[in-house]
Amino acid sequence: MRDSAAAAKEVMMEIEASKPGGMVVAGLSPLSETIWKEKRSTEFVGDVSARLTWKDLTVMVSLSNGDTQKVLEGLTGYAEPGSFTALMGPSGSGKSTLLDALSSRLASNAFLSGTILLNGRKTKLSFGTAAYVTQDDNLIGTLTVRETISYSAQLRLPDKMPWSEKRALVESTIIEMGLQDCADTVIGNWHLRGISGGEKRRVSIALEILMRPRLLFLDEPTSGLDSASAFFVTQTLRGLSRDGRTVIASIHQPSSEVFELFDRLYLLSGGKTVYFGQASEAYEFFAQAGFPCPALRNPSDHFLRCINSDFDKVKATLKGSMKLRFESSDDPLEKITTTEAIRTLVEFYRTSQYCYAAKQRVEEISKVKGTVLDSGGSQASFLMQAFTLTKRSFLNMSRDFGYYWLRLLIYIVVTVCIGTIYLNVGTSYNSILARGSCASFVFGFVTFMSIGGFPSFVEDMKVFQRERLNGHYAVTAFVIGNTLSAMPFLILITFLSGTICYFMVRLHPGFEHYLFFVLCLYASVTVVESLMMAIASIVPNFLMGIIIGAGIQGIFMLVSGYFRLPKDIPKPLWRYPMSYISFHFWALQGQYQNDLMGLVFDSESPAVKIPGEYLLENVFQIDVHRSKWIDLSVIFSMIVIYRIIFFIMIKINEDVTPWVRGYIARRRMQQKNGNQNTTDAPDRLGRSPSLRNYVANHATAQPSKR
Numbered sequence: 001m002r003d004s005a006a007a008a009k010e011v012m013m014e015i016e017a018s019k020p021g022g023m024v025v026a027g028l029s030p031l032s033e034t035i036w037k038e039k040r041s042t043e044f045v046g047d048v049s050a051r052l053t054w055k056d057l058t059v060m061v062s063l064s065n066g067d068t069q070k071v072l073e074g075l076t077g078y079a080e081p082g083s084f085t086a087l088m089g090p091s092g093s094g095k096s097t098l099l100d101a102l103s104s105r106l107a108s109n110a111f112l113s114g115t116i117l118l119n120g121r122k123t124k125l126s127f128g129t130a131a132y133v134t135q136d137d138n139l140i141g142t143l144t145v146r147e148t149i150s151y152s153a154q155l156r157l158p159d160k161m162p163w164s165e166k167r168a169l170v171e172s173t174i175i176e177m178g179l180q181d182c183a184d185t186v187i188g189n190w191h192l193r194g195i196s197g198g199e200k201r202r203v204s205i206a207l208e209i210l211m212r213p214r215l216l217f218l219d220e221p222t223s224g225l226d227s228a229s230a231f232f233v234t235q236t237l238r239g240l241s242r243d244g245r246t247v248i249a250s251i252h253q254p255s256s257e258v259f260e261l262f263d264r265l266y267l268l269s270g271g272k273t274v275y276f277g278q279a280s281e282a283y284e285f286f287a288q289a290g291f292p293c294p295a296l297r298n299p300s301d302h303f304l305r306c307i308n309s310d311f312d313k314v315k316a317t318l319k320g321s322m323k324l325r326f327e328s329s330d331d332p333l334e335k336i337t338t339t340e341a342i343r344t345l346v347e348f349y350r351t352s353q354y355c356y357a358a359k360q361r362v363e364e365i366s367k368v369k370g371t372v373l374d375s376g377g378s379q380a381s382f383l384m385q386a387f388t389l390t391k392r393s394f395l396n397m398s399r400d401f402g403y404y405w406l407r408l409l410i411y412i413v414v415t416v417c418i419g420t421i422y423l424n425v426g427t428s429y430n431s432i433l434a435r436g437s438c439a440s441f442v443f444g445f446v447t448f449m450s451i452g453g454f455p456s457f458v459e460d461m462k463v464f465q466r467e468r469l470n471g472h473y474a475v476t477a478f479v480i481g482n483t484l485s486a487m488p489f490l491i492l493i494t495f496l497s498g499t500i501c502y503f504m505v506r507l508h509p510g511f512e513h514y515l516f517f518v519l520c521l522y523a524s525v526t527v528v529e530s531l532m533m534a535i536a537s538i539v540p541n542f543l544m545g546i547i548i549g550a551g552i553q554g555i556f557m558l559v560s561g562y563f564r565l566p567k568d569i570p571k572p573l574w575r576y577p578m579s580y581i582s583f584h585f586w587a588l589q590g591q592y593q594n595d596l597m598g599l600v601f602d603s604e605s606p607a608v609k610i611p612g613e614y615l616l617e618n619v620f621q622i623d624v625h626r627s628k629w630i631d632l633s634v635i636f637s638m639i640v641i642y643r644i645i646f647f648i649m650i651k652i653n654e655d656v657t658p659w660v661r662g663y664i665a666r667r668r669m670q671q672k673n674g675n676q677n678t679t680d681a682p683d684r685l686g687r688s689p690s691l692r693n694y695v696a697n698h699a700t701a702q703p704s705k706r
């Protein structure tokens with residue numbers, strides 16, 4: 001066990017290593033080595049840097065109309081440790097697809113052929129070896145930067161690692177990403193002013209470098225940032241590469257300062273290579289090809305200008321209004337169309353020394369068989385994951401006003417309204433229906449209001465999906481964490497509002513009756529929460545999710561036995577099975593019994609009293625022989641069932657859906673190829689990797705050629 005001083009020393013060594021000139025290309029820094037050793041239980045780690053090569057890489061996608069589109073065509077290139085490779089090209093040129101292909105994240109309708117080798121091997125691209133930073137910063141807005149990174153560390157680092165070392169790793173990551181100044185500032189959400197867009201991007205990167213991956217993929221890390229923030233983010237990426245990491249990022253429109261930070265440039269247009277080589281030599285390449293960069297023009301703007309065929313349309317529009325200016329220009333791009341320029345450049349590159357050198361280097365790197373570390377995602381135990389997720393989620397819920405506090409307020413206001421409308425309802429003849437409608441409103445509409453939490457669930461799901469894609473924890477740990485963290489808030493909301501309602505209306509007196517009422521309200525609200533969570537796992541759009549949730553609950557309410565008495569509900573479908581699936585039905589049956597049984601009501605004739613049991617059987621059509629506690633236990637078991645459904649939905653989304661989509665795409669392609677001869681034989685193409693394989697670490701970096 002190392003003490004914190006030793007850990008801090010290691011942190012400093014790590015930071016030193018990340019400084020330019022302090023490269024640790026071959027091995028790992030001491031702190032990183034600790035992480036790997038924990039998993040591999042081996043003393044020797046050796047050279048674990050990532051050398052990635054790709055050769056003749058082609059990606060085809062199957063479109064919904066059955067056609068196929070070649071998105072990438074015969075790409076060859078490499079990325080080495082200690083270097084920062086930028087993928088550039090106009091929109092739709094295939095940057096993201098290349099990144100996805102290299103990181104085994106292709107969509108299920110995309111198929112690739114060619115060879116991708118990591119350290120000379122067709123190998124598993126595990127979470128520990130590679131990390132992927134997506135374009136969207138899906139972070140928890142209520143947590144500070146330090147908390148965000150600390151929770152991530154607890155979720156993924158081994159339990160055995162002392163907390164002082166984990167903290168040291170978190171602090172070193174904060175320093176490495178230049179986040180010291182905002183470390184204690186919240187990320188920010190709709191009601192909390194937080195850190196800037198550039199800082200958010202750096203937090204997203206920090207979360208992925210925490211496990212010290214050797215290979216880092218980033219999809220447009222500078223998009224949406226101003227030029228200063230884009231520069232700092234890119235500078236940080238360059239710093240990360242100097243620590244011996246292999247960094248590959250797609251970059252949209254870099255400024256000249258950002259461009260100067262690139263080591264290697266991969267320029268794409270229409271899925272073809274326009275240039276691959278040293279970024280600093282691109283200028284010369286374009287000049288040799290006949291497209292020199294005019295003075296005073298940003299080189300990257302010039303490169304993109306030359307290879308973006310949309311400029312043909314821009315030129316046509318401008319020519320109409322600024323004819324003379326174009327005629328006097330001696331820019332070669334004014335004399336030919338961009339489509340022709342692209343063709344010239346692609347052809348020039350294919351026969352150039354740059355292409356030859358790249359191919360030769362790919363061959364050289366491919367021959368060197370190196371170690372590929374496989375840390376297999378999170379190294380924390382399942383219990384630690386579940387505990388950390390519960391704690392993190394609880395903190396988020398308690399800080400986000402919109403998650404539960406607002407609902408608590410609304411619930412109190414609404415139940416006070418119910419209380420005043422049904423105030424001291426009594427046992428008069430008219431109170432019989434009033435008690436029925438009060439129960440129906442409480443268990444129908446009041447529980448329905450829980451739908452308001454849906455936007456927060458959607459936010460939770462976005463964070464979950466990002467973390468899940470990077471293998472941060474298990475699905476079960478997430479479901480447990482989400483269920484447990486919500487429990488105290490739901491108890492608070494339902495017990496407070498239930499108590500107000502119970503005592504103002506003066507429902508059936510007695511502690512047991514009070515307890516049943518609030519428990520039934522708690523169970524019903526929790527069922528709605530679980531139902532909405534299950535919906536959020538498949539419908540990430542919050543408007544659509546609310547509409548679907550409202551529709552389902554509307555149907556459940558309709559068959560609850562209030563709007564139509566239980567025995568009058570049409571038997572096929574509506575009574576069996578719908579009313580039995582509806583939690584409103586069980587809640588109402590239980591509450592009617594809880595409230596009316598044992599009470600005696602006035603009738604229209606003062607001499608005759610009506611017992612509650614008679615009303616239950618003959619007016620509300622309730623089965624009085626079934627205990628109300630059975631009704632309550634049915635609702636509680638529904639909570640478990642909905643949580644299991646939530647789990648299954650996530651699994652289906654992760655495993656089955658990509659497989660089905662891939663299968664359909666493959667069939668469609670085969671059918672199309674059966675009818676007509678395309679230039680690309682589909683049997684050359686490997687199946688795109690599925691998320692299941694990716695998550696379970698069964699995906700190969702390069703699907704087999706067929």
Ligand SMILES: Nc1ncnc2c1ncn2[C@@H]1O[C@H](COP(=O)(O)OP(=O)(O)OP(=O)(O)O)[C@@H](O)[C@H]1O
Pocket residue numbers: 061062063071089090091092093094095096097098107108109110252
């Ligand atoms: N799974 C897919 N299904 C259908 N078409 C796809 C798929 N993946 C990529 N494409 C198409 O391939 C082309 C390249 O897409 P890609 O997202 O790789 O481009 P990009 O250079 O990253 O663009 P941008 O800069 O706009 O993100 C686009 O025309 C896109 O519509």
